Amino acid sequence: MKQLATIASTGLVVLLYCHLCISPACADTIYAVTTTGIEEFNSNGGTGTVFSAGGWGVLAVNASGTLYAAGPDNTIYKFDSSGDPSLFADSGVDSPGGLAFDASGNLYIANFNNTIEELAPNGTGSVFSAVGGLDFRSGSAFDTNGYLYVAYYNNAILKLNPDGTGSVFAASGLSNPMALAFDGNSNLYVANHGDADILKINPEGDVSIFASGLGNVVALAIEQIPEPSSLPLTALTIVSLSAFLKRRRRP
Secondary structure: OOEEEEEOOOOEEEEEOOOEEEOOOOOOEEEEEEOOEEEEEEOOOOOOEEEEEOOOOOEEEOOOOOEEEEEOOOEEEEEOOOOOEEEEEOOOOOOOOEEEEOOOOOEEEEOOOOOEEEEOOOOOEEEEEOOOOOOOEEEEEEOOOOOEEEEEOOOEEEEEOOOOOEEEEEOOOOOOEEEEEEOOOOOEEEEEOOOOOEEEEOOOOOEEEEEOOOOOEEEEEEOOOOOOOOOOEEEEEEOOOOOEEEEEEOO
């Protein structure tokens, strides 16, 4: 089952049950992992088209719009514009729970074994961080200042410095966090797998519930929507039963 949701105040796109990402080169393009493979959606809603068949894991898109995905047997694949995959990396990968690109185009892999691998654009890799004491990295995202944030399923979010050292950024309110996404104001959104809430954490670390009752949310992404930020939000409404949900603004 697949469901996409958009929350118009921030352009936050939510995917239930699957993984997704948004192309920064074309903000209307949303890639989602479904039972048929990787599907390509338009942010206005509707039925997706199959971009690449097969079984894929977490996704990420670089600044030029190239899609990367975790593949079977601890691999990372890179896709051309036609959806054809080519092997990008097969070492330093361990059941990744998150992929994220920095501003220089390096890909960071949040591995199940609690390491973070850094892959250069040519595919060469090295261990970026191996901070211990936490368990099961399940999502990652960069803020606008170049700090990497990683969610841990046992209820912590770690903030990593450019040298790979880190400290706990947030723990309050977390319930098995599965995905992270930043908006343009450096607010961090967290998908809680345990209680179906989406949390909003401001740059100072203050936590609030942004949305609730969405179901099994495992992926988040931000779509930039040029709307005024002062308009209030109304209730969550279903636009299409198996496709998109939108949280609309009051006129």
